[in-house]
Amino acid sequence: MMAVRSCLGVKFGVSGLLSQLTSSTRHHGSRPCVSPILTPQHRNTSSSSTSSKVKVDLDQNTGVAVMHMQSPPVNSLSLDFITELCISLEKLEMDKGCRGLIITSSQPKVFSAGLDILEMYGKSPERCGEFWKSVQELWLKLYSSNMVTIAAVNGSSPAGGCLMALTCDYRIMADNPAYSIGLNETQLGIVAPFWFKDTLMNTIGLRNSEMALQLGLLYKPQDALKVGLVDQVVPEDQVLPAAVKSVNKWLAVPEHARQITKSMMRKSTIDRLTSNREADIQNFVSFITRESIQKSLRGYMELLKQKKA
Numbered sequence: 001m002m003a004v005r006s007c008l009g010v011k012f013g014v015s016g017l018l019s020q021l022t023s024s025t026r027h028h029g030s031r032p033c034v035s036p037i038l039t040p041q042h043r044n045t046s047s048s049s050t051s052s053k054v055k056v057d058l059d060q061n062t063g064v065a066v067m068h069m070q071s072p073p074v075n076s077l078s079l080d081f082i083t084e085l086c087i088s089l090e091k092l093e094m095d096k097g098c099r100g101l102i103i104t105s106s107q108p109k110v111f112s113a114g115l116d117i118l119e120m121y122g123k124s125p126e127r128c129g130e131f132w133k134s135v136q137e138l139w140l141k142l143y144s145s146n147m148v149t150i151a152a153v154n155g156s157s158p159a160g161g162c163l164m165a166l167t168c169d170y171r172i173m174a175d176n177p178a179y180s181i182g183l184n185e186t187q188l189g190i191v192a193p194f195w196f197k198d199t200l201m202n203t204i205g206l207r208n209s210e211m212a213l214q215l216g217l218l219y220k221p222q223d224a225l226k227v228g229l230v231d232q233v234v235p236e237d238q239v240l241p242a243a244v245k246s247v248n249k250w251l252a253v254p255e256h257a258r259q260i261t262k263s264m265m266r267k268s269t270i271d272r273l274t275s276n277r278e279a280d281i282q283n284f285v286s287f288i289t290r291e292s293i294q295k296s297l298r299g300y301m302e303l304l305k306q307k308k309a
């Protein structure tokens with residue numbers, strides 16, 4: 001309980017010329033690249049799709065989509081929200097005109113509050129299993145995406161919210177010391193599973209991960225930058241423009257080479273979960289339904305409510 005309380009408180013390797021020469025013939029996997037030359041019918045072409053919790057704006061000229069998470073109050077990842085995110089991601093992944101994705105929040109002050117605690121408290125083992133499968137699905141979709149993915153972290157991003165950002169190729173965070181980001185699971189009395197840990201380690205290395213995970217650290221933006229948890233910290237109103245700038249830089253790299261390299265870097269981490277999905281679900285269900293863990297979660301939720309009062 002004590003621990004729970006404390007918680008609340010270009011230039012590219014490939015020559016630029018080659019990159020430019022290939023830019024009009026590049027393919028995204030099997031998808032043709034969007035031509036950089038604008039014809040009248042291509043100008044200002046954008047499409048927007050909205051489900052209740054996810055709004056996607058795709059600019060067909062640039063091939064960049066902005067995904068706005070809009071699940072009030074704090075974008076906590078419920079089964080419904082995760083399902084909507086997965087459906088949107090699947091559509092974008094299949095869309096030949098989409099090559100880059102920026103993920104951001106429409107909610108003030110929060111990128112995502114992480115997994116919805118209410119999905120893990122007082123639920124049947126079957127429901128917990130279904131929930132966890134959806135969390136795995138979201139991670140797999142994001143971490144293995146062929147698109148360039150940029151997290152525009154415009155608010156706090158604890159635990160599962162941090163994991164979402166970590167799955168992206170690049171993270172930009174708003175320079176506001178009121179915000180924090182990190183895998184703080186231990187502070188709730190729960191344990192980040194191996195694939196959360198792997199994703200963090202792939203980003204900030206072993207020693208920093210040991211400290212971050214055991215202490216359940218939540219980093220202020222400037223500290224997150226120092227440790228490599230985010231790649232850039234910018235003034236709050238510059239998060240989205242900076243993300244657009246970055247995505248264009250990443251998209252200027254020959255697409256096949258970038259995608260194969262991304263896949264090569266992430267494959268072993270992804271394989272580890274895909275070959276252990278069922279066991280991981282069983283682990284989660286047996287862990288989260290323990291009386292002691294349920295008690296920790298209840299205490300944590302009460303503290304969140306008290307904080308407001």
Ligand SMILES: CC/C=C\C/C=C\CCCC/C=C/C(=O)SCCNC(=O)CCNC(=O)[C@H](O)C(C)(C)COP(=O)(O)OP(=O)(O)OC[C@H]1O[C@@H](n2cnc3c(N)ncnc32)[C@H](O)[C@@H]1OP(=O)(O)O
Pocket residue numbers: 073074076109110112113114115116117118156158159160161184185188190191192193283284287288301304305307308
């Ligand atoms: C051996 C191992 C084997 C297997 C693995 C087993 C287990 C477990 C792995 C589980 C991994 C878990 C990952 C997670 O993501 S857990 C969730 C962690 N999240 C948090 O700790 C964040 C908590 N929230 C906050 O800190 C703040 O809310 C936040 C995000 C900073 C925003 O602050 P603020 O703007 O002030 O908003 P409020 O705090 O007032 O919140 C508004 C409202 O939202 C409710 N809420 C907040 N977060 C959550 C959440 N994550 N889930 C559900 N609900 C949440 C909060 O209670 C308020 O509700 P109210 O009704 O009072 O309006």
